[in-house]
Amino acid sequence: MSLYRSSIWYLKGLNEYTRGAFESAAKRFVEKDLEVSVAGRSFMITGANSGIGKAAAIVIAKRGGTIHMVCRNKDKAEEARAEIVKETGNKDIYIHILDLTETRKVWEFAEAFKKKFKSLNVLINNAGSMLMQRELNAEGLEKNFACNTLGTYILTKNLIPLLEKSGDPRVIMVSAGIMLVKKLRVGDLQSERGRFDGTMVYAQNKRQLAVMTEQLAKTHPGIHFSLMHPGWVDTPAVAEAMPDFHRSMRNKLRSPEQGADTVVWLAVSEAPAAAKPAGLFFQDRKVIPTHLPLAWTHSSLEQKERFMTLLEELAKSFQPH
Numbered sequence: 001m002s003l004y005r006s007s008i009w010y011l012k013g014l015n016e017y018t019r020g021a022f023e024s025a026a027k028r029f030v031e032k033d034l035e036v037s038v039a040g041r042s043f044m045i046t047g048a049n050s051g052i053g054k055a056a057a058i059v060i061a062k063r064g065g066t067i068h069m070v071c072r073n074k075d076k077a078e079e080a081r082a083e084i085v086k087e088t089g090n091k092d093i094y095i096h097i098l099d100l101t102e103t104r105k106v107w108e109f110a111e112a113f114k115k116k117f118k119s120l121n122v123l124i125n126n127a128g129s130m131l132m133q134r135e136l137n138a139e140g141l142e143k144n145f146a147c148n149t150l151g152t153y154i155l156t157k158n159l160i161p162l163l164e165k166s167g168d169p170r171v172i173m174v175s176a177g178i179m180l181v182k183k184l185r186v187g188d189l190q191s192e193r194g195r196f197d198g199t200m201v202y203a204q205n206k207r208q209l210a211v212m213t214e215q216l217a218k219t220h221p222g223i224h225f226s227l228m229h230p231g232w233v234d235t236p237a238v239a240e241a242m243p244d245f246h247r248s249m250r251n252k253l254r255s256p257e258q259g260a261d262t263v264v265w266l267a268v269s270e271a272p273a274a275a276k277p278a279g280l281f282f283q284d285r286k287v288i289p290t291h292l293p294l295a296w297t298h299s300s301l302e303q304k305e306r307f308m309t310l311l312e313e314l315a316k317s318f319q320p321h
């Protein structure tokens with residue numbers, strides 16, 4: 001990332017991504033947007049054992065929703081489930097163990113889920129990975145891409161038929177502001193070229209998620225797709241992957257509840273999210289641009305479609321027989 005682009009993103013972040021910015025944005029929130037019952041509706045949340053995912057699960061569970069927690073670690077998932085049940089009194093909280101970097105298992109999981117459950121109203125693709133070293137999964141894929149992009153794609157694509165037959169279906173992708181410094185790159189999905197920079201691979205994956213959201217929204221108009229940025233949030237992911245940033249920003253970071261607010265708003269509120277055209281990018285319950293002003297990060301429709309074709313081909317090559 002050039003110094004210019006990183007500075008613009010950081011300054012934007014200081015203005016908009018902090019706890020203070022959330023508190024100021026919250027003054028315009030409409031309280032009754034979240035005063036809804038979602039009893040009878042089901043919500044799948046990846047990475048629901050921690051941070052933003054767990055905070056979203058708690059608010060949705062309080063409103064009566066059935067929660068399918070998709071987590072990779074059984075102990076952490078059980079601990080979080082116990083906490084969610086205790087805090088909300090809602091026992092309709094189900095654990096599914098899945099590591100999203102395990103590409104074939106993501107297929108198997110989605111297929112099995114479709115057979116077992118009659119409906120899924122909302123899919124929240126929240127889990128995110130920022131590995132700083134280049135690691136490969138059993139299928140030979142770079143793990144950040146396997147989790148953040150391909151795993152999310154395979155899960156979403158395979159659950160689309162189930163979502164489409166459920167009432168008012170929605171898909172929410174948790175992206176990150178850092179995607180703003182990246183242009184979609186279709187030629188090196190496995191980050192094989194040049195020096196491996198985990199933060200920039202993560203930023204590229206989040207840009208890929210934005211393009212995926214926009215394109216899936218077009219091809220599946222029956223589902224309301226949206227992308228969101230939670231702001232800078234104090235979670236284990238930030239503390240572990242970016243310890244210096246975490247230390248220096250500690251007092252300015254949002255709480256997981258604040259980070260989850262727009263996720264929950266997109267997932268449960270009736271009019272605002274559903275009324276807008278699908279495929280948009282949200283922050284603090286507001287649509288924001290997917291590019292910085294005068295940015296060079298725009299891609300042609302042809303490049304976006306090429307990316308979707310590559311994803312589909314890659315996904316299909318791991319489909320279990």
Ligand SMILES: NC(=O)c1ccc[n+]([C@@H]2O[C@H](COP(=O)([O-])OP(=O)(O)OC[C@H]3O[C@@H](n4cnc5c(N)ncnc54)[C@H](OP(=O)(O)O)[C@@H]3O)[C@@H](O)[C@H]2O)c1
Binds near residue numbers: 053129147229
């Ligand atoms: N925090 C921020 O400032 C910030 C800013 C922008 C975007 N985001 C995005 O917000 C989302 C949630 O992150 P967070 O900040 O809440 O961090 P977090 O508390 O560490 O939560 C991340 C969740 O993702 C799960 N996960 C990671 N890799 C996985 C994999 N391969 N398979 C299945 N689950 C996996 C983690 O599981 P384990 O607990 O087992 O590790 C955890 O449940 C991510 O997509 C992140 O990119 C966060």
